[in-house]
Amino acid sequence: MSEKSSKPTPRFTVITLGVSDMHASIAFYEALGFARKMRATGEAVAFFDTGGTVIALFPWDQLAGDATLPDQPRPKTFRGSTLAWNCSSVEEVDTVLDFAISCGASPLKPAHRTDYGGYSGYFGDPDNHPWEVVVAPGIEVGDDRRIHLPD
Structure with a gap:
């Protein structure tokens, strides 16, 4: 970038999950x-529309x-991140967990x-990537499937 160019606009577009079995993971997300x-x-790689961002699946x-990191040992423990499926109601959280x-x-x-006044539970995908299913006060889930945060 030149000195006169503006600062890039930050954006989060894709989360790529390393998976053990592409076929099984594709079937799960479908x-x-x-x-x-x-x-x-x-x-080779699978992309899923999530309503604003994309989940990509790629062999672990x-x-x-690609990230120049060792692929072994493959952790079975918490990896320091979770995915979230925000809901509009307590009932929707229960429905989504049962469905998953x-x-x-x-x-x-x-x-x-939860201690912050929400309602939450977790499931793991086929590679145990943790998903939180949650309804949280102050976070609105719109008809566009996106969350809307207050200023």
Whole structure:
């Protein structure tokens, strides 16, 4: 960038998950209802529209190599990040958790009232990437499937 150019606009566009079994992970995310895009990539990489951002699935070892990180040992423990599925109601949280488990997710934490006045539970995808399913005070989920935060 030249000295006169403006600062780039920050944006979060894609989260790429390293997965052990592309076929099983693609089937799981399709079962959850995420729309797969760019199917021409086959099982080399898979992209899912999430309503504003994209989830990409990529073989674990290849993703590690691309980031120049070792792919072993593969952690079975918390990796320092979670994904979230924000909901509009307590009932929706329960419905989403039950639905995800029916699609093959692992239950990680039952839904419960939180200390901040919300309601939350967790499931793990086929590679145990943790997803929080949550309704939180002050966070509105719009008809556009995006969350809207107050200023």
